[in-house]
Amino acid sequence: MPSVRVVSLVPSLTEAVAVTAPGTLVGATDWCTHPADLDAVRVGGTKNPDVPAIVALAPDLVIANEEENRAPDIAALRAAGVDVLVTEVRGLDQAFRELERVLDACGAERRPGWLVAAEAAWRNLGAPSAGATRHAGRLRAAVPIWRRPWMVLGRDTFAGDLLARLGVDNAYAGHAERYPRVPVEELRAAGLDLVVLPDEPYRFTRDDGPEAFPETLPAALVSGRHLTWYGPSLAEAPEVLGAALRAVYR
Incomplete structure (x- = not known):
């Protein structure tokens, strides 16, 4: 069993966590299409997540984004005692920093090979x-x-x-x-x-x-x-x- 149970409300972060730490995600949105073989409970959309269903999964962490997810849903999760990490991504450099923060919070490798490759691809x-x-x-x-x-x-x-x-x-x-x-x-x-x-x-x-x-x-x-x-x-x-x-x- 994974040491950290994570629900992701952001499709791109779902993929990042799933490929870096398989088995960590216990919940994801209906829009989380990558990886194709993701085995996680679907908890609604990014704008209309099923808060009770998320709480029932007893996650250690929910990953959200200040743009993709709604503040009332984040507040409802926190009010239910769920730890929510909210990311902000307005540019590439900030995305790289936030990815490291998310992966670290999920107990995953902070700088996996795909992230190092992505930084190199854009730097070069x-x-x-x-x-x-x-x-x-x-x-x-x-x-x-x-x-x-x-x-x-x-x-x-x-x-x-x-x-x-x-x-x-x-x-x-x-x-x-x-x-x-x-x-x-x-x-x-x-x-x-x-x-x-x-x-x-x-x-x-x-x-x-x-x-x-x-x-x-x-x-x-x-x-x-x-x-x-x-x-x-x-x-x-x-x-x-x-x-x-x-x-x-x-």
Whole structure:
């Protein structure tokens, strides 16, 4: 039996703990899709977890995130006597620090091989490759994350930081909101070089998203897991995201 019983309410942290310390997780959300063979009780969604079910699992620790999970649910768990570790991730460097903190709290190896590899992958990035295939400068992009209504990445986001490291600057990085609603008409007229469309949380596809923008505006469909998850996927994210960004300028 594992020495620490953990419930994770954050899909990317679920994967991080599961691959580092198998058997530690006793509960996870319905959205925790990695690893595929995860054996843990499902406790609802990230925004609507089943608090009584979590308490019934008698966890030593619940892992949450200040953005993905709701404050009332975290407060309810704490009121029930459950220890909750709340992470904050607004950029890549902070993600690495928080991953170490989470793994340590779970009694797992603080710096497993996948985390060391992820740090190296991002540290050893060459010159931004996406923009180099088009012009000497950087690419200016909007990054929608929802449709009906259209919402985009705004200021101070983890995904925006990853894209910036790959040579793509978020056109709404200076917005007052972190995830502003922006009419598609404004996006079309924003003078963008590119629109980046992840497949989560909204599942943008080639038939649902790019057609809303001018045919002259390149649209890069990217893996949401590699753009927004902070966990083992970070080790391959530079290659996966870079390839998707380069593909639109071949």
